[in-house]
Structures are given as structure tokens and as C-alpha cells.
Amino acid sequence: MSRRHGVLLVPVCGLSGTSYPEGTQVAIRGNGASVDGFVNGDWLPLAWWEFADTQPDDPSRA
Known part of the structure; x- marks a missing residue:
């Protein structure tokens, strides 16, 4: 499975309530x-x- 990284564009609440x-x-x-x-x-x-x-998918990293 490839790893992707991103950045939130709006505030989001996690499962923990944070x-x-x-x-x-x-x-x-x-x-x-x-x-x-x-x-x-x-x-x-x-x-x-x-x-x-924040980084494009790279099939070679899968």
C-alpha cells in the first residue's frame, strides 16, 4: 500500500474528539x-x- 500525505484545508474533528x-x-x-x-x-x-x-502518488513506492 502506498503512503500518501496531505494537509487539512478546514478544521476536522478526530475520533478522539480532538x-x-x-x-x-x-x-x-x-x-x-x-x-x-x-x-x-x-x-x-x-x-x-x-x-x-502534499505529494503526488508514486506507483514505484507501492
């Missing part, structure tokens, strides 16, 4: 309209408009 502000770096898993984001082990269910990829 609110992460715009600009927070996240690890991303999945594709499509919704993906899983992670910050220090906290899960953030993300919609496509809540984050931006």
Missing part, C-alpha cells in the same frame, strides 16, 4: 470521495474537500 486546525499534516489511506486520515494515531474520516495531497 479538533485539528486547517494546515495540520495528515497521513492518508484510501481513495475516492472519502478517505481515512491519521494524526498521531487519531483517525479522521475525511471527505475529498477537507484535505489536499
